[in-house]
Amino acid sequence: MPSKRSEIVDIEVTLIHDSGKAWKVTSHITNKTVWVPHSIAELDTDTNPTILTLPTYIAEEKELV
Numbered sequence: 001m002p003s004k005r006s007e008i009v010d011i012e013v014t015l016i017h018d019s020g021k022a023w024k025v026t027s028h029i030t031n032k033t034v035w036v037p038h039s040i041a042e043l044d045t046d047t048n049p050t051i052l053t054l055p056t057y058i059a060e061e062k063e064l065v
Contacts, residue, residue, distance in 0.1 A: 007056040011064050012049040025052055027064040034062045 013025040016033060023043055026033040036043075041054035052064070059065045 008053055009056045009059050009065060011052045011059060013052045015050050029065055030063055032063045
């Protein structure tokens with residue numbers, strides 16, 4: 001059985017800024033705006049809306065879900 005840390009989630013977001021090392025995004029679920037490092041997530045800007053993929057526990061810690 002996979003651990004909770006290995007689960008991932010896709011979240012619809014609005015990209016506010018890309019610093020080159022992190023994205024500033026606003027979650028469409030919680031309306032919370034946070035910085036997410038490139039090293040822990042993937043951002044698909046070719047979709048509409050933009051999709052942020054990251055581990056579930058980080059999304060929960062950052063209150064994105």
